[in-house]
Amino acid sequence: xxxxxxxxxxxxxxxxxxxxxxxxxxxIGWVEGQGPGGGAFPFWxxxxxxxxxxxxxxxxxxxxxxxxxxxxxxxxxxRPVLLxxxxxxxxxxxxxxxxxYIAIPxxxxxxxxxxxxxxxxxxxxxAISTPLFLFFFxxxxxKILLPKGVxxxxxxxxxxxxx
Amino acid sequence: METITLLADGFATxxxxxxxxxxxxxxxxxxxxxxxxxxxxxxxxxxxxxxxFIVPPASAxxxxxxxxxxxxxxxxxxxxxxxxxxxxxSVATTFxxxxxxxxxxxxxxxxxxxxxxxxxxxxxxxxxxxxxAPLAKLALxxxxxxxxxLVLLAFTTFVGLSGDDPLKAVVMVCLGLxxxxxxxxMISGQPRLIFGDLPGFYSGVSFLVLAIGVxxxxxxxxxxxxxxxxxxxxxxxxxxxxxxxxxxxMVRYWRSISIGSFLGFFVGMLPAAGATPASLMAYxxxxxxxxxxDSFGKGNVEGVAAPETANxxxxxxxxxxMLTLGIPGSPTTAxxxxxxxxxxxxxxxxxxxEQRDFVWGLISSLYTANxxxxxxxxxxxxxxxxxxxxxxxxxxSLVLVLCIVGGYAPSxxxxxxxxxxxFGVAGYLxxxxxxxxxxxxxxxxxxxxxxxxxRQTMIAEQGNVxxxxxxxxxxxxxxxxxxxxxxPALKYLxxxxxxxxxxxx
Numbered sequence: 110x111x112x113x114x115x116x117x118x119x120x121x122x123x124x125x126x127x128x129x130x131x132x133x134x135x136x137i138g139w140v141e142g143q144g145p146g147g148g149a150f151p152f153w154x155x156x157x158x159x160x161x162x163x164x165x166x167x168x169x170x171x172x173x174x175x176x177x178x179x180x181x182x183x184x185x186x187x188r189p190v191l192l193x194x195x196x197x198x199x200x201x202x203x204x205x206x207x208x209x210y211i212a213i214p215x216x217x218x219x220x221x222x223x224x225x226x227x228x229x230x231x232x233x234x235x236a237i238s239t240p241l242f243l244f245f246f247x248x249x250x251x252k253i254l255l256p257k258g259v260x261x262x263x264x265x266x267x268x269x270x271x272x
Numbered sequence: 273m274e275t276i277t278l279l280a281d282g283f284a285t286x287x288x289x290x291x292x293x294x295x296x297x298x299x300x301x302x303x304x305x306x307x308x309x310x311x312x313x314x315x316x317x318x319x320x321x322x323x324x325f326i327v328p329p330a331s332a333x334x335x336x337x338x339x340x341x342x343x344x345x346x347x348x349x350x351x352x353x354x355x356x357x358x359x360x361x362s363v364a365t366t367f368x369x370x371x372x373x374x375x376x377x378x379x380x381x382x383x384x385x386x387x388x389x390x391x392x393x394x395x396x397x398x399x400x401x402x403x404x405a406p407l408a409k410l411a412l413x414x415x416x417x418x419x420x421x422l423v424l425l426a427f428t429t430f431v432g433l434s435g436d437d438p439l440k441a442v443v444m445v446c447l448g449l450x451x452x453x454x455x456x457x458m459i460s461g462q463p464r465l466i467f468g469d470l471p472g473f474y475s476g477v478s479f480l481v482l483a484i485g486v487x488x489x490x491x492x493x494x495x496x497x498x499x500x501x502x503x504x505x506x507x508x509x510x511x512x513x514x515x516x517x518x519x520x521x522m523v524r525y526w527r528s529i530s531i532g533s534f535l536g537f538f539v540g541m542l543p544a545a546g547a548t549p550a551s552l553m554a555y556x557x558x559x560x561x562x563x564x565x566d567s568f569g570k571g572n573v574e575g576v577a578a579p580e581t582a583n584x585x586x587x588x589x590x591x592x593x594m595l596t597l598g599i600p601g602s603p604t605t606a607x608x609x610x611x612x613x614x615x616x617x618x619x620x621x622x623x624x625x626e627q628r629d630f631v632w633g634l635i636s637s638l639y640t641a642n643x644x645x646x647x648x649x650x651x652x653x654x655x656x657x658x659x660x661x662x663x664x665x666x667x668x669s670l671v672l673v674l675c676i677v678g679g680y681a682p683s684x685x686x687x688x689x690x691x692x693x694x695f696g697v698a699g700y701l702x703x704x705x706x707x708x709x710x711x712x713x714x715x716x717x718x719x720x721x722x723x724x725x726x727r728q729t730m731i732a733e734q735g736n737v738x739x740x741x742x743x744x745x746x747x748x749x750x751x752x753x754x755x756x757x758x759x760p761a762l763k764y765l766x767x768x769x770x771x772x773x774x775x776x777x
Contacts, residue, residue, distance in 0.1 A: 117705045121443055128450050131465045135457060144731035147457035150723045151450045158446035161439045168439070181704065186497045193496055194697055197489065197672060201689050204300070213673055220672075225665030235666070236580055243677055249326055253681045 111169050113181035118166040125159035128152075196220060208257035210240050275405055280507035282632030286640055291334055295637055298335040299645045300652070302342020306666060307656050308351050310495035311344035312359025313587070314604045318483040319498070319671065320654035321611050322678035329615035330630045334637045336611060340604050341641045343392065344547065344584045345649045348385035348576070349656050352378055360725065361547035361583045364555040368568060368575030375571050378508035382653060383518030383711055384573045385580045388529055391522070391576045391637070391644040392581030397638045404624070404635065411621035414597075417740050419725035421749035423718050425756070426599050429544035432756030436708040448715025449722065450550075452476045454675050458724060479610040479716045481679060481688045482695050486709055487603075488675035489696025492668050494703060510653055518669040525574050528558040539582075540589025540697035543714055546602040547586035552581035569680065589639060595619055595631065598606030600722065603710045606717045613717075614682075 112113060129152055136146025137153070203212035214236040222232040247253045249271050257264055285291065305316035314337045324332035347362030352369035365385065372381040414422070430441040454465045455476030466473040522529065532554035539550035558578035559568040566577045591608075592599030598620035600606035609619050617627060623632050679692040704707055733739035741747045 114706055117701065121447075128465065131467065134452075134461055135460065135464050141734060143459065144727050147460045147462055149463055150726070151453040154446045154450050154453075158443055161442040161446065165437075165439050165443070183497075189496050190493050190700075193493060193668070193672070194693075197676075197693055197696075201676060201686070201693055204689070205686055209677070209680075213676070217669055217673070220669040221665060222573065225663065225669075227663065227665065229667070235670070239670070239673060245322070245675075245680060246326075246676065250370075251681070253325075253684060255677065255680065256686065272710070 110181055114169050115166055118162045118169070121162035122159050122166070124156040125162065128155040129159075192224065196224075200260070204258070205256050206258045208260040209243070209255040210257065211260060214240055275401060278405075278628070278632045279401060279636055281338070281629070282416075282634075282636035283473040283639075285330070285629055285633030286334065286637035290327075291633070291637060292333055293639065294331050294335045295338045295641050295644050296648070298338025299342035299345075300648055302339035303346035303349070303645065303652070303656065304342075304659060305339065306343030306362075307358050307660060308346075309350050309354060309356045309358055309499070310491060310764035311671075312347065312361060312465070313340045314483075314602075314607065315487045315747035316340075316343050316493050316603050317607045317611075318480075318487040319674050319678060321480060321483075321607060322681045324611070325414070327617055328632060329612075330618060331616070332359075332455055332615065333608065333612060333630075333665040334634055335461055336608055337637065338641045338644075340587055340608070341584075341638070342645050342648075343356065344393075344587045344647045345386060345389050346656070347545075347583070347651075348389070348580055349382065349653075350563070351457025352381045352385065352576070352658060353657065353660060354504075356757040361551060362587075363548065363577070364551040365576055368570070368572050369553065369578075370574065371569070371571035372576065373508070376509075377571065378506050379510035379514040379653075380575065381576050382508055382510070383515050383650060384522065384576050386649045387519055387522045387728075388525075388532075388577035388580040389584040390642055391529050391650075392533045392536060392584040393588060393642040393645070395530070395581075396585035397635075397642065399534075399537050400588050400592055401635060403592060404596055404631075407592065408624040411597050414621070415679075415743070415746075416725040416728040417743050417746040418749065419598075420599060420722060420729060421740055421746040422599055423615040423722040423725070425749045425753040426543045426714065426718065428753040428756035430708065430711040430714075433542065434708065434710075435549075437706060438760035440705075440707045441711050442637040444702075444712040445715045448482075448712040449719045451482070452716055452719025454721065456604055457545060457729060458720070472685060472689070472691075475683070477691065477716070478683065478688065479607070479713070480614075480682060481691050483607050483610070483713060484610050484675050484679045484714050485692040485695025486699035488671060488678075489692060490699030490703065490709075492671055492675075493696065493700040494519065495664070496668065499664055505657060507657060510650075515650060522575060522577060525577050527561070528554070528574050528578040529581045531557055531561075532578045533585045536582035536585030536672065537589040540586030541593050541601045542708070543590075543593075543599070543601055544729065545586075546590055546710075547583040551579035551583040551588040591638075595623065595634070596621060599713060606714045610717045639641075737761045738771065 112121040132152035132155060135148035137148040138146055140146045191228060194218060200212050200216040217236040217239060218232055221227045247255055302316060305311045306605045317336050320339055324335055344361060346367045349356040350356055351362045351365035352373050355366055355370040356364045357366055423493050427445045427606050431438045454473050457464050463474055535554050536550040539545045540547060555575060555578050561567050562574060592601040594605040594609050600609045612619050617630060675692060676689055679689045699709060715717035730741055740750050
């Protein structure tokens with residue numbers, strides 16, 4: 110746990126410094142006639158964030174918090190978590206290319222059939238009904254067009270019917 | 273008297289056919305979401321918010337409030353039938369709810385939970401109605417200095433009052449506030465923190481993106497990690513006699529129920545406290561004041577009733593500061609606040625003057641939501657039992673799809689979907705390392721108000737920081753905030769000196 114505590118505190122410190130650097134693009138001090146500059150609020154809060162993370166880091170070396178032998182990642186449970194993250198990333202990356210109506214059913218088939226080992230029937234019901242629901246809810250009712258990528262031309266006849 | 277007239281007008285709004293339908297839909301969805309292990313009111317509201325564009329703004333808020341309400345009822349269902357709290361707010365309900373289910377009294381426990389929730393909800397809505405208008409009137413006198421001091425006070429409650437690590441709470445508040453400054457500076461109009469000129473950052477980081485990331489994707493990752501084996505569902509046998517005895521028995525516990533209601537309402541108003549500690553406190557009080565404290569934890573129905581009244585009362589309590597002051601009392605109400613701002617309804621005292629119909633329509637819908645939740649909860653118990661048997665992979669995949677599409681819909685930008693994935697993973701890791709998420713979401717919603725009020729005060733007072741202490745109300749808030757900030761330091765010093773005086777074992 111201590112390693113994870115230090116790693117995260119370290120990452121927060123690095124992030125704060127990155128924010129501070131970007132915040133200095135606008136004045137961080139007093140601007141005559143305008144009050145505090147536009148960069149002041151993010152800059153000084155990032156400083157405070159870095160100080161708090163620094164204190165967390167320092168505390169982890171003092172031994173004042175009880176040392177536990179519990180591991181941050183349990184090897185057995187890390188796999189499903191990583192699988193969700195990876196499949197979600199691939200799905201989001203695919204959406205602008207092949208469109209939401211291919212990427213989302215693909216994700217459902219992969220997750221339900223291959224990973225979850227559900228029956229073909231359940232997988233088929235969800236993989237077909239979900240995009241149908243999304244189409245009627247978002248495109249037809251709310252007029253929000255989901256990205257379609259290369260499948261865009263296939264939707265022209267549908268647009269002609271519903272719009 | 274005036275309040276009653278206004279409330280009557282409110283019922284004219286909330287009893288319109290559309291709004292009744294919305295309350296019923298919202299409460300059903302809320303109970304369902306609340307009953308699902310891993311999903312609570314905050315997840316439900318975050319996931320449904322992007323879908324509410326389909327109805328007018330006032331109805332959308334009523335829908336979200338009904339989901340919030342229903343989720344508090346629903347949490348008890350999985351606590352009793354699975355022994356796993358449906359949301360953290362119903363942890364205390366498992367203590368006695370689970371033993372009751374194992375003794376074959378699940379039906380009775382469910383009825384008791386529903387009736388207790390109804391009483392807690394109703395008492396707190398009455399309190400809400402009584403306090404709302406006077407509090408809004410008081411808040412009308414607020415200037416930027418008071419606004420800043422009040423927001424600061426809200427954040428310091430996380431440092432001083434929540435059980436979380438104070439340093440980690442500070443990190444999360446600062447992170448949330450810095451994220452709100454991404455985009456165009458409100459005074460000079462110049463871009464800031466746009467990270468290498470990415471165009472997606474010019475319009476800032478939406479609270480919705482963070483909420484869907486943290487409470488949608490992050491929550492799923494957390495649940496995936498922590499659900500090792502499928503839990504066994506107890507099938508409750510529910511007869512009309514159970515319902516009748518359940519209602520009658522509750523009269524005997526009027527003391528625990530009324531303590532739970534008042535406690536829940538007032539604890540719920542504090543941003544850092546809310547429904548979870550309120551229900552644990554109500555359970556504790558019920559046990560210590562009981563004639564038979566030993567029976568608690570072994571299936572005493574009073575141990576189900578007390579926390580359930582408190583968590584429902586707390587959910588109403590946390591709406592009070594959100595609506596009257598513009599300061600949310602919980603992460604869920606923070607999302608409601610963000611939603612209202614998105615629809616152009618600015619919470620705070622002016623809302624009570626400018627949008628009178630909306631405010632009283634919402635308040636009266638809390639009454640109808642309570643009645644609807646009680647009836648739906650008891651009538652649809654078999655349906656919820658069936659839903660609890662739904663395999664987790666199905667729920668998980670559908671929630672993830674909802675996160676992707678719900679994140680895309682409001683802005684129609686893939687940039688936001690990528691942010692959701694990023695926030696989801698980061699939120700999951702931070703939560704795992706015991707960083708509290710509630711202050712992050714609250715900070716992201718309150719950040720713009722805090723920065724604006726600070727800069728307005730500074731301009732008006734020409735840089736005099738002591739201005740916050742020169743007005744009586746803001747000075748009071750500032751002093752309480754400072755005390756709350758110093759509280760953990762004092763505790764730490766006491767513990768450190770205690771360690772030194774005690775010889776090592």
